[in-house]
Amino acid sequence: MAFRELIDDIDEAVFDTLGDSAQIEGRTEPVLGMFSAPWKQPAFGKVQTAIREPRFEIRLKDSDGLSRGLRVTVDVPAFDGGGDYDLLQLEPNGNGLVALILRKRP
Incomplete structure (x- = not known):
């Protein structure tokens, strides 16, 4: 089994278990992913x-x-x-994931 196939299996398990759901315009089914809103993150120290x-x-x-x-x-x-x-933008990171950069709608 190739490395990318192994990573796909791991991603599948992680996203199915821990993923957030989003509806994307033009798609009939929701998409699983990991949502991050930095202004909502808990503060740990001064990082x-x-x-x-x-x-x-x-x-x-x-x-x-x-x-x-x-x-x-x-x-x-x-x-x-x-x-x-x-x-706003799609940012592939080279390891099989793509970050959708978002802006809150008014």
Whole structure:
């Protein structure tokens, strides 16, 4: 079994167990990913990161056909940053995941 196939199996298990759900404009089925809203993160010490935009990390295979401007509705409680976002940019990271960089819709 190739390395990428092993990683796909691991990602499948992790996303199915721990993933957040989002509805992406034009898709009939929700997409599983990992949502992060940096302004909502708990503060541990004084660690500063350069990450400011909300992001939704998805598997590369789920990113086909996505483009800037689509609506992404993240299904987590509003208190944790859930709601409607615009897709600003796609950032593949080279390990089979793509970060959807988001901006909160007014």
